[in-house]
Amino acid sequence: METALAMRPYPGQRQCGDQAGLWCLGEGRVLLALADGLGHGAAAVEAADAAMACIDTAPGLSPHLLLQRCDDALRGTRGAALSLIRLDLLAGQLEHAGIGNVSALVQCGAVKRRIASVPGIVGAGLPPVRTDALALDKAGVLAHFSDGIDPRLDLTTASDAPLAAQADGLVARYGRDDDDVGLVLLRWHPGWPADLGWGAP
Numbered sequence: 001m002e003t004a005l006a007m008r009p010y011p012g013q014r015q016c017g018d019q020a021g022l023w024c025l026g027e028g029r030v031l032l033a034l035a036d037g038l039g040h041g042a043a044a045v046e047a048a049d050a051a052m053a054c055i056d057t058a059p060g061l062s063p064h065l066l067l068q069r070c071d072d073a074l075r076g077t078r079g080a081a082l083s084l085i086r087l088d089l090l091a092g093q094l095e096h097a098g099i100g101n102v103s104a105l106v107q108c109g110a111v112k113r114r115i116a117s118v119p120g121i122v123g124a125g126l127p128p129v130r131t132d133a134l135a136l137d138k139a140g141v142l143a144h145f146s147d148g149i150d151p152r153l154d155l156t157t158a159s160d161a162p163l164a165a166q167a168d169g170l171v172a173r174y175g176r177d178d179d180d181v182g183l184v185l186l187r188w189h190p191g192w193p194a195d196l197g198w199g200a201p
């Protein structure tokens with residue numbers, strides 16, 4: 001498994017109001033989080049940081065429960081869009097729950113799946129949360145991104161180049177210049193997760 005992160009702040013800002021996190025939970029389970037603080041600048045950064053700090057207290061909870069905890073933790077902030085993806089690499093499964101304009105794209109061979117979030121704002125009272133589940137193939141790539149990225153991004157060219165270079169290239173090509181931009185790429189290979197020493201007992 002490889003990951004790469006590419007963030008770009010709103011023009012003129014020093015900090016990016018999009019924040020990403022990755023937690024390795026053991027036994028081949030990984031949690032990815034992407035938060036987009038509303039607007040941009042310091043208040044957006046504060047909201048996105050609050051989401052990451054909240055998740056960090058209990059990253060092993062389900063995406064649904066984490067959204068509820070973050071909704072409480074972000075009261076008093078401007079609020080954020082937040083997408084949570086939990087991968088179980090031993091079981092070959094993905095679980096997602098998200099609120100607001102943060103989404104994901106999974107590509108396994110010719111199969112391409114978009115994972116959308118429910119409209120709303122974390123910190124302003126959650127709408128009904130939907131959890132999506134997806135079976136993962138043995139090799140593929142996942143992009144997790146804010147609305148600072150054009151959702152029509154194409155991962156088919158993301159094949160052999162180093163993942164960090166691909167992330168930078170996707171931001172350059174699909175990033176909007178009137179918003180914070182946040183993109184995480186995660187790629188897994190045949191033989192995973194045994195090549196990480198995560199093989200089933």
Ligand SMILES: [Mn+2]
Binds near residue numbers: 036147148180
């Ligand atoms: Mn945004």
